[in-house]
Amino acid sequence: MVNCGLLTGLNEPVPLKSISVEVRVQDHVASVSSTLQYVNEEQRPLEALFVFPLPADAAVCHFSAKIGEQEIVAELQDKETAKDQYDDAVSSGQQAFLLEESAESPDVFRLSVGCLSPGQNAAVTIIYITELAVQADQSLRFCLPAVLNPRYTPAGSDAGIVSEISSVCGAVPYSLTLSVHVSSPKPISKLESNCTLDPLVFLCSDHTQATVNLSPGHMFDRDVELFLYYQDTHQPSAVVEAGVATAPSGSLMRNPVVMITLYPEFPEEVMSSMATQGEFVFVMDRSGSMDGMMHRGKEAQHRIESAKDTLLLLLKSLPMGCYFNIYGFGSEFESFFPKSVEYSQDTMDQALKRVMEMRADMCGTEILQPLTHIYSQPCIPEHPRQLFIFTDGEVGNTKEVLDLVKSHAHSHRCFSFGIGEGASTALITGLAREGSGHAQFITGRERMQPKAMESLRFALQPAVSNISVDWTLPEGVTAETVSPPIDVLFQGQRTLIYAQLKGKSLGGSEGSVTVKYNLNSQPVSNQLHFCIKPTEETGLVVHRLAARTIIRSLEQKERSSAESKSLRSSIVELSVQAGVSSVHTAFIGINKDTKQTVKGPLQRRRVPTYDYFEDLKCARFLPPRAKRRMPKFQLGALLRMPKFQLGALLRMPKFQFGDVLHGTGQLLAGCSSAVELTSLRYTSLGCGSIRTQEHDEERSDSRKLSSQKQTAPEPPQDMLLPLVSLQKASGCWELDAALAAVFGKTEDELTNQKPAQVDGSMWATILALIWLYSWRKEQQVEWQFVAQKAAAWIASEKVGDLSQCVCVGNVLLGCQVTKDSLGI
Structure with missing residues (x-):
């Protein structure tokens, strides 16, 4: 990883002290306010960089900073202009703050805190809004990402700010407080979390409002997930939001906007006959990070082992007569068969044998190559292609991957799975969105198998075709749908539609929206009636979510269009009008009252984000051939080395490094601790080894522990997969x-x-x-x-x-x- 501008050692102070988060949930939408507390504990002015994750579909709409009693509210501007202003302000000694979105992945943001004086505190507040995802048990999921895994960057590409991500092993040096307020027209049943919560407190007798807090003392070392349950959560709904009177006439922000939530219900006779045909292509991440654990509990599996169990279950569940293939990818890729084969006892046995041999031994995470190869294969007539992609989602060319999937959306459906905390939400949700499929995230102690089988159930549902949206509105009122055309519908899954309402006499009259489509050659429709009167006090949440939807569509069109200049201008204009971030805009705030001359260069500090699997990622420094040739126990020893020790090892002459890899002289085999591994720097491997008595004792202790582990009884095996x-x-x-x-x-x-x-x-x-x-x-x-x-x-x-x-x-x-x- 590239730690640009990191001027201090590992023991120097970190300026981020705490994060305080307030979440306000209104039905299916969450508004999140995060306040980051910084302090400069050094003796000279400081610039802090904090690279952090947000949900991929989040609309960042506010950024401010408080220095002492003075608050600076940032403006949203063209990104290049904002960067110039930030650099000018910092170089002249003014306090400045810059918040920008990654050019490669919309779920990564960088916050630059410029020119903090010695001993000075700063509280930076970021507000964003996001839709809550619907889970299989009908709960609504909110996730506050804590883990930002370093994104793998393909060779020869420029990863921009994604390459500046830095991580630390162990607990992060700052804490988190979180409070949640929920309001909904439907009664709240319960609220659950993967973290410890205080008791849920209802604010009214009908249980439509409630609050809850994260229990004190939580260290922000993993994603915080909340699962919200409403009564009758499947009921369609509509929210009409009034526009801003001062916005330009005819603009999105001036007119009312409606958000429609629908749950398509397929006829029973259709659902009783699931598809028995199809081409099922399973694409499995086999990069080094897949050797990490699913969670930190005692019974945790390695990610790759859980993936193998899931492939077993999927292969056994396929219908006879379909076609299938399995791909593994890392820095390169391989497939089990040259092309998809018909599902039979023989082909299933061949595939299962290779599944059992799979390892997380393919280094990087270059997903573009296998996808390009798969799309180059001709589709099989009468067997719709269903793509299942399993990855921990750490790629640096997210937008390039999504553009490729979108360009082949007509020929397949894509079901994506984000494995472990830190998987890119932009990649996982984007693959499913552009591939007309469904996205799943497996975090904490969740098991991969149930999620995979739910997606298989969706894949076996008949494909919906000829989808259209029709509006019935009072005379003089029209609706312009601003969300992308609906490409996919699944039984019982939520569908969101945003539309701009135009006309003078909106009043309190009623309208309706009807979604029509064909299912197994028969016409089906779902309708919702709603009141056109705007809802009070929504805080422009619906307008900003609609604006974000339009901006994402324009950004994708820009990447494949010759008219990029005009599209860029449209993106910037809408982004600034709606106050919603985009790839071409950034929030900039400057405290012009501070004009102290800065003597000498600013110290730059990289604020760490937690990464439990950082020690595994050190292996990326090793040549791929070397990793494949190393015995497993030797590679494991290397992976457990601190970075500086691994760096020393890699600076050895070639013949010495080769000796390490092949284990000659039993050096690496005998190294049982970081101390011994460090001693390799001082050892001439060609002339034997130098070990102290202390090292021998450490190795002996380690062997005793290893022996104890081997004789410890194993937990009883679950017999479902054996059956x-x-x-x-x-x-x-x-x-x-x-x-x-x-x-x-x-x-x-x-x-x-x-x-x-x-x-x-x-x-x-x-x-x-x-x-x-x-x-x-x-x-x-x-x-x-x-x-x-x-x-x-x-x-x-x-x-x-x-x-x-x-x-x-x-x-x-x-x-x-x-x-x-x-x-x-």
């Missing part, structure tokens, strides 16, 4: 010792109880279904398609009444399920 792994591609199981072991039985016990009217495979398949519905009912979302395949296979065998088999199976496995509940 699923035994299922055949057709949907049946075989009666053998492996299946019996899953049930805690012997093969003879299963065979002796088999009813005479069924063969071994039928008996085994019925037992597997009984076990799933009895002992893993709470995980049904994960095995639903496995069970459907099994039930379909049983039906195809035409055995007759299986009631006796189910009864005997219940007794054998200690269960109580009915034949009908098994779907057979």
Whole structure:
């Protein structure tokens, strides 16, 4: 990583002391105010840089700074003009603040705090608004990102400010306070979080308003997630917001804007017959960071291991007759098959064997190359392409990747998964948006498998076509839809529509909006009636979200258009009018009352953001060939080295470094601590090793600990994946010792109880279904398609009444399920 301008060692003071956040949730929208407390503890003027993440769809609409009793409210200006003003102000000794968005990824912002005098405090406030994502359990998710993982930059590209991200291992040296106020027309059921909260306090008897605080003492070392539950959350709604009377006539900010929230409901007869065709392409991140842990708990899996389990479940859940392929990518990429192959027992077995061999050993995170290759492959007739992308989302060319996906949106649907805290929201949500699919984030202790199976359920839903939006409004009133055309609809998933209302007589009359589309060649429509009277005190939230939607569309058009100058001008104009940040604008605030002459260069301090997996990312400094050739235990030792020690190792002559990689002289194999690894700097590897008695004792202690770890009992294994792994591609199981072991039985016990009217495979398949519905009912979302395949296979065998088999199976496995509940 590039730490430009970092002039201090690791032990010097950090100017950021605390972050205070206030969140106001109105129905489906959150307004977030973050205040950052800085202090200059040094003896000379200081410039602080703080690179931090925000939600990809956030609209930053306010930036101010308070120095003592004086508050400076920043203006939104053309970015180049703002930068010039900032540089001029700082060089002349004036206090200045600059907030700008990354040119590569809209979820990364950089805050420059210029010319803080010695001992001076500054409180910087940033306000942004964002839509809340709907989860599978119908909750609304708000995420306050804490982790900004360094973004991988492809060779030969310029990553701009993304390359300036710096991280530290361990706890961040500043704390977080968070308060939340929720108001909604629907009663609030509950509010949950991945962090400890104080009790929820309701402010009125109908439970439509409530407050809650993060418990004291929270260190901002991970994302803070809130899950908000409303009653009747699936009800469509509309908010009409009045415009600004002083805005230019005919502009977005002058007229009222309506935000429509719809939940399409597909006919039952359509949903009962899921698709059995398709080309399923799974794209798996195998970069070095995928070797990190899913979370910091005792039972955490490595990310790559969780991904392998998920691929197993997906492969077992595919319908017979479809096509599939699996890609792994890092600095390069590879595919399991030259092109997608038909799903069968043979191809599934080949794929599963390679899945079990997958490692996080492909270095960087260059996702553009595999996507380009996939799109170059011709689509298979009658088999719609469904792309599943799993990544921890640390790329530096986000917008280039999204433009590629958008250019092929007509030929596929894209389902994306952000693994772990710090995954780029801009990349993950953007892939799904441009690819007409669905985005999922797996954070904290969440498991990847349920989320993957939910997306597979969406992928198996029939594709919606010919989507149109029709408005019915009073005479003299028109609606101009400002959000992009709707490209995708899923059963029960939220759809947002923004529209500018024009006309003089809006009054309190009613209007309606109708979304029409074709589903399996039959016409379907969903309608919502709403009152046109504007809602009071919305704080221009709807206008700014609509403006952000238009700005993002214009930015994407600009990147692929010859008329970039005129588009840039339109972006800047709308951005300044709406007070919403864009890639071409920045917030600039200058305290012109401070005009002290600055003697000598400003000290520049990089404010750290937390990165739990930073030690893994040190491996990016190693040559790819070297990492592939190193034994696993040696590479692990290198990954645990502090950066400065790793740097010393890499400065060794070539022949010495080669000796380390190949383990000659048993040097690296014997290094059990950072102290010993550091001693390599002073050792001539060609002439043997020099170890002190202290080092030998450390190595001995380490070996004792290693021996203790090897003999420690392992936690009991969850038998769901072992059972699923035994299922055949057709949907049946075989009666053998492996299946019996899953049930805690012997093969003879299963065979002796088999009813005479069924063969071994039928008996085994019925037992597997009984076990799933009895002992893993709470995980049904994960095995639903496995069970459907099994039930379909049983039906195809035409055995007759299986009631006796189910009864005997219940007794054998200690269960109580009915034949009908098994779907057979």
